[in-house]
Amino acid sequence: xxxxxxxxxxxxxxxxxxxxxxxxxxxxxxxxxxxxxxxxxxxxxxxxxxxxxxxxxxxxxxxxxxxxxxxxxxxxxxxxxxxxxxxxxxxxxxxxxxxxxxxxxxxxxxxxxxxxxxxxxxxxxxxxxxxxxxxxxxxxxxxxxxxxxxxxxxxxxxxxxxxxxxxxxxxxxxxxxxxxxxxxxxxxxxxxxxxxxxxxxxxxxxxxxxxxxxxxxxxxxxxxxxxxxxxxxxxxxxxxxxxxxxxxxxxxxxxxxxxxxxxxxxxxxxxxxxxxxxxxxxxxxxxxxxxxxxxxxxxxxxxxxxxxxxxxxxxxxxxxxxxxxxxxxxxxxxxxxxxxxxxxxxxxxxxxxxxxxxxxxxxxxxxxxxxxxxxxxxxxxxxxxxxxxxxxxxxxxxxxxxxxxxxxxxxxxxxxxxxxxxxxxxxxxxxxxxxxxxxxxxxxxxxxxxxxxxxxxxxxxxxxxxxxxxxxxxxxxxxxxxxxxxxxxxxxxxxxxxxxxxxxxxxxxxxxxxxxxxxxxxxxxxxxxxxxxxxxxxxxxxxxxxxxxxxxxxxxxxxxxxxxxxxxxxxxxxxxxx
Amino acid sequence: xxxxxxxxxxxxxxxxxxxxxxxxxxxxxxxxxxxxxxxxxxxxxxxxxxxxxxxxxxxxxxxxxxxxxxxxxxxxxxxxxxxxxxxxxxxxxxxxxxxxxxxxxxxxxxxxxxxxxxxxxxxxxxxxxxxxxxxxxxxxxxxxxxxxxxxxxxxxxxxxxxxxxxxxxxxxxxxxxxxxxxxxxxxxxxxxxxxxxxxxxxxxxxxxxxxxxxxxxxxxxxxxxxxxxxxxxxxxxxxxxxxxxxxxxxxxxxxxxxxxxxxxxxxxxxxxxxxxxxxxxxxxxxxxxxxxxxxxxxxxxxxxxxxxxxxxxxxxxxxxxxxxxxxxxxxxxxxxxxxxxxxxxxxx
Numbered sequence: 001x002x003x004x005x006x007x008x009x010x011x012x013x014x015x016x017x018x019x020x021x022x023x024x025x026x027x028x029x030x031x032x033x034x035x036x037x038x039x040x041x042x043x044x045x046x047x048x049x050x051x052x053x054x055x056x057x058x059x060x061x062x063x064x065x066x067x068x069x070x071x072x073x074x075x076x077x078x079x080x081x082x083x084x085x086x087x088x089x090x091x092x093x094x095x096x097x098x099x100x101x102x103x104x105x106x107x108x109x110x111x112x113x114x115x116x117x118x119x120x121x122x123x124x125x126x127x128x129x130x131x132x133x134x135x136x137x138x139x140x141x142x143x144x145x146x147x148x149x150x151x152x153x154x155x156x157x158x159x160x161x162x163x164x165x166x167x168x169x170x171x172x173x174x175x176x177x178x179x180x181x182x183x184x185x186x187x188x189x190x191x192x193x194x195x196x197x198x199x200x201x202x203x204x205x206x207x208x209x210x211x212x213x214x215x216x217x218x219x220x221x222x223x224x225x226x227x228x229x230x231x232x233x234x235x236x237x238x239x240x241x242x243x244x245x246x247x248x249x250x251x252x253x254x255x256x257x258x259x260x261x262x263x264x265x266x267x268x269x270x271x272x273x274x275x276x277x278x279x280x281x282x283x284x285x286x287x288x289x290x291x292x293x294x295x296x297x298x299x300x301x302x303x304x305x306x307x308x309x310x311x312x313x314x315x316x317x318x319x320x321x322x323x324x325x326x327x328x329x330x331x332x333x334x335x336x337x338x339x340x341x342x343x344x345x346x347x348x349x350x351x352x353x354x355x356x357x358x359x360x361x362x363x364x365x366x367x368x369x370x371x372x373x374x375x376x377x378x379x380x381x382x383x384x385x386x387x388x389x390x391x392x393x394x395x396x397x398x399x400x401x402x403x404x405x406x407x408x409x410x411x412x413x414x415x416x417x418x419x420x421x422x423x424x425x426x427x428x429x430x431x432x433x434x435x436x437x438x439x440x441x442x443x444x445x446x447x448x449x450x451x452x453x454x455x456x457x458x459x460x461x462x463x464x465x466x467x468x469x470x471x472x473x474x475x476x477x478x479x480x481x482x483x484x485x486x487x488x489x490x491x492x493x494x495x496x497x498x499x500x501x502x503x504x505x506x507x508x509x510x511x512x513x514x515x516x517x518x519x520x521x522x523x524x525x526x527x528x529x530x531x532x533x534x535x536x537x538x539x540x541x542x543x544x545x546x547x548x549x550x551x552x553x554x555x556x557x558x559x560x561x562x563x564x565x566x567x568x569x570x571x572x573x574x575x576x577x578x
Numbered sequence: 579x580x581x582x583x584x585x586x587x588x589x590x591x592x593x594x595x596x597x598x599x600x601x602x603x604x605x606x607x608x609x610x611x612x613x614x615x616x617x618x619x620x621x622x623x624x625x626x627x628x629x630x631x632x633x634x635x636x637x638x639x640x641x642x643x644x645x646x647x648x649x650x651x652x653x654x655x656x657x658x659x660x661x662x663x664x665x666x667x668x669x670x671x672x673x674x675x676x677x678x679x680x681x682x683x684x685x686x687x688x689x690x691x692x693x694x695x696x697x698x699x700x701x702x703x704x705x706x707x708x709x710x711x712x713x714x715x716x717x718x719x720x721x722x723x724x725x726x727x728x729x730x731x732x733x734x735x736x737x738x739x740x741x742x743x744x745x746x747x748x749x750x751x752x753x754x755x756x757x758x759x760x761x762x763x764x765x766x767x768x769x770x771x772x773x774x775x776x777x778x779x780x781x782x783x784x785x786x787x788x789x790x791x792x793x794x795x796x797x798x799x800x801x802x803x804x805x806x807x808x809x810x811x812x813x814x815x816x817x818x819x820x821x822x823x824x825x826x827x828x829x830x831x832x833x834x835x836x837x838x839x840x841x842x843x844x845x846x847x848x849x850x851x852x853x854x855x856x857x858x859x860x861x862x863x864x865x866x867x868x869x870x871x872x873x874x875x876x877x878x879x880x881x882x883x884x885x886x887x888x889x890x891x892x893x894x895x896x897x898x899x900x901x902x903x904x905x906x907x908x909x910x911x912x913x914x915x916x917x918x919x920x921x922x923x924x925x926x
Contacts (some may be wrong), residue, residue: 304884339887342873348895372800380803469685544804
């Protein structure tokens, strides 16, 4: 999960950068719950308001609503959310149109309204929806985010009406600016997204004045759709095609994290390339994005019973007598092997690797690659062993700016994701979880749950109980724990609030609560040594999201225009006129 | 007998090299003591023979140093170090010299007396060896400051950590913890700790370093290279040190060391003498342990596990080219000096 990302300000000392998120807590009645209150009617989908796990500090009233959806991670709740969302969306559209008409006077040639509440009303609900998803970490990949943003802008432009006495060219740019401002508050825009917005603004400003509103909007919408097709989706296919020649029989390919482009390339090579190779997927905390990647590869036909010699030590393949298990037999053609490791095992697996394939978030003009944190480590380890590093990146992610180091302008994620070890909750077997899987509180089964699902409840008999995430019965929906599930709110804040909640002295009931809370804290602190890191001023937790890979680590870049070296990036930027 | 125990221990846990080290050290100590005593006896014999020869041949020969001593110190307990003996033999009080001298005239050493003397010496040496394990690093560090000052080779945390430095460490080694705690007494610095998933030893280290007046930052493993440009020194602990200077260190150490090499950050390895192993690693992976994959891919994703190979090594191999100095209780050594340490302590 990434909260409204905090830019690392240059000039601040490294270890003084800190994000402390304060979830909004509510303690109601006998049940001590950690839940997030429903914020105002402007937020779509009350289902999205779930347990207080690591809410971002609101930079705007919107941020209040950008909470982590525990139950929304399962598909069932997601569908419910969509239904509700559509209802709300229609309501809001009507509201919005009314408001737009009411606010006419303010827009007459004046500066863009920076009042947050006014901004809220101008933001299109589709934009809001994807913004919240980006903040919650549901949409993570840079390509996906760009496509989501552009499609949301298509809808925003569809519903847009030019206020009288304004010119479409100028006003629409402001309107688009408001949408992207909202998205920026949820999560900083990627380089690709910024490029796309700049392209769109450019296109809007060049619309001929002779066109009427409807035609202009149609032109813009079709232009955006073409942009998505030409710059984002088609290049993926082209890259997969171009990269096919790079995967040879017997290759051991290492990749990091989850890149949709790389996935497409690997799947294509497996299916059409007539090669048998092995993939090693390297993953890192706290998001464990590679798990979903591995799952999709497995569904595409990768399995470990293919070529997996060397590391597995199944016995000599020459000595057929010892090989009694089926694992020793090579699988049918078209099947390739797959391995999954954590990034700290990189030193161990690097020995076997023949090529490294990486995905990219952006490329800077000096050839530096901006990627997920850990990409540079993979490239470094490959470089020292003279293993070629191949990066797949579409040209819309190239930029002519330059970044010098990984620290300035980096995005910081929620530090609590690092604090909590994932083992506790995840290792509870499915059956034991059954009692926690209902949406009803343990204490009072008849109590109607109208508010958000509690994250933790206190039962006099059983003590504290965490609510496990809801597992969908459908196998395909059962992903590994998404990172925000592993986030549990710092209990120190819970006890803090119990102080504040007591108006007029401590009630014994609250004292009991505090006692219980402190006991729970002790048990949890044993498992997670950093659980009370807020209390120590000198202890910081830095969750860096991105890092820079220097150009000398990269051998070649696969783009839709072919295979280029890192030195060609400024040329491409100039020629394509991004 | 010691060999037998050593073999049993080794068969139980082949990758625990410290067991091998300790057993070999003990064997070496026994050999050493035995040889020393034997040598002294032989010296005694030689001295006596030479004395007799000189008395016979007259006094025209130039007097050797040890001759004078033998002449003047006949029957005394102390013996100067023989220039032929290995230079690190510490002169010990030899209670048995007299008996050795007594029997030297016969030219045959009494085995019984030899054993008793050797046993005494071995016990003493073993006690010293055991102290090595219990040694409070702070004491040895402080001693190091005063003893080695004249050699201008002061060891210890104060030498390797300056004020306002940013240190990166890896793993939850007790040695490193003590090292940093000692340094914190006089220096103010910051520590960056990668958390070391999937075992999270970084969390334990961070907790241990609280309340020392240091700024501690915990980062995910993936951010190691991103932050290495800000780091001044890397201080890591290790599980074992191989004969070529390579480390078998907690997982993540190779990432840290490789990143440090790229940014030219010095890498300091805090070890103890018993961790130096006389074994060469011919395969990077031979002394590694693969543990349960649950911490990487949890068992609740069981349907994935039958299709995906998950590798979870516990240790990391760090090559000798990535390390700048080994610091142990006797001081700092470069990796190229290891052969010397091994020669002194093992039967090589």
